[in-house]
Amino acid sequence: MKVVTGVVGNDIHVVANRLIDLSLRARGFEVFNLGVNTYLEEFFDAAVETGAEVLLISSLNGEAEGWGREVKALKAKYKHLDNLIMMIGGNLVVGSGNAEDIVPRYKNYGFDLVCHQVDLNTGLDTLEAFIQERNKQ
């Protein structure tokens, strides 16, 4: 299964991005890693270009909050992305916040899976469970 991943915005924190890449490969995904400092358009362009089924965006400095608001409007401009599984993880706010507020907010932005300060393996377990569930339907 193809996954496009990367760190959104002007965020240059690369360590977790590499680890996400490694872990996804270890779980058998085909990974298209756009790296740090990636804009939303680039994510959607890559999803179209690769025919990916999952888009996994990460954020460390919390910039995702600003970008997240634009996801729905931008995604609507693309055809054929309706079945794309949208996942986001990392530190999803600048400063501190709690998951109870953050998760519904991001779901409203158009994400299927939201992992705020969840460890990597738990997050990827969630993704795999979600895919399995969807395949059953």
Add this chain to the structure above:
Amino acid sequence: MSLLQEEREIILNNEYVDTFDFAEVSEFVKNASKDLFISHHFKNKPLDKMLVQPRGGFPTYKKQFALNEFFVEANVDVLPLTIDSNTRLNDYATASKMLRLSEANDVDMLNGYPLVNHGYRTTRKMITHFNKPVSLRHGTPDARLLIETAIASGIFEIEGGPITYLLPYSKNFPLDKAFLYWKYVERVCANYSELNEPINRESFGPLTATLVPPSITIVIQLLEMLLSLEEGVKSFSVSFAQQGSMNQDIVTGAVIKKMAKYYAKQIDCEDAAIHLVYHQWMGAFPTNRDYAEQLINMSTVIASMVGADKIITKTREEAVGIPTKEANAKTVANTQYTLRILNGLPSVVDEEEEEILTLEVKAIMEAVFNDPADTLWRKVFNSIKNGIIDVPFSPHIINHNELITIRDPQKNIRIIKRGNVPIPDRCYAYEKGKCDLTKDTTSIVNDIIHDIGIMQ
């Protein structure tokens, strides 16, 4: 007029430069106090005295001056001048605006000293006032205007290089351009070096400070050294940062010293003075300030075991943000104290580890030299592009990211996947043999996460 001089005039004819007087600057360098040259201190210091240099830069002249006063009070050997992030990206307009805001409101709006905006006439007053060598710390791919301003100000040590200031800091600044911009820097440093004591160039060995294996660090140090010496630089410092295992640091220090001499001789530059600089731990720091101090102290001990010529310090506030001048000066005083009481250090030699590391370095260097390109910088460029040189955790798009490292039980950094890096089979088997590779990849990823944060 030489091509270089033509380029210099274009670079210095910039709206943010207040008329650059070439003749006056040359005259200044020619007559500058020897005390301003770190190369002079390296030459004349007692053999076992390590020079101590902190990090630090504030936006306003006033604050930078006050920081320097604190450092001098703490018995500093080398003053730093760290440049703000806008200047690093050649955005002098933003730097100028933020400087004005910092001056008007007494709040720091920049994370360093905007040297180009302050200009050399102003900055020179500060540098000559303290009469200590100053090291320029930045992170700039195109540092042409910055280093012209620095040398004109009396800053006679320039850190950085086309690889070490690009691969850890940038996603897509073109690497070939960086090589050419740094060629200019080397030439300007070499030309000024003929007027007085040599300008010292220093490479930035820590790279990403995240599980970089010593072979990669050393190769990049050697290549930046060669690129600098071939342009005529006569004083150069190779460097690396604390890696997490004292033994690996000692081995790295021994091999880098030997190899630097060896390769300098290969290009008939054995007359250049080569120095070794050690960075206190550059990875993730403990948030507990007392632990941070213990870590800093241990770094100083290891630097002594390594036999470094200069140590660059951290502060107890590392995990928190930009350190206060008080915390910064405290580290300088503590490091000098530790160095003063560290006597009768034993000499540690690990021949097997040295042999393995030497073989790795030579194999990678040979692969770089064997690239068919016509000049060294193009060979290096191609080698990075095709993954012969691969820096773990570099954000740059040109980097291969196929090399994977973890720590062995003694916390040595080991290569468990070599990618395109030509690690000889024997060395590769040795490195992998030190690690437990029976685990599945998920556990290895967990180990990597743990290995990155070992000092926290």
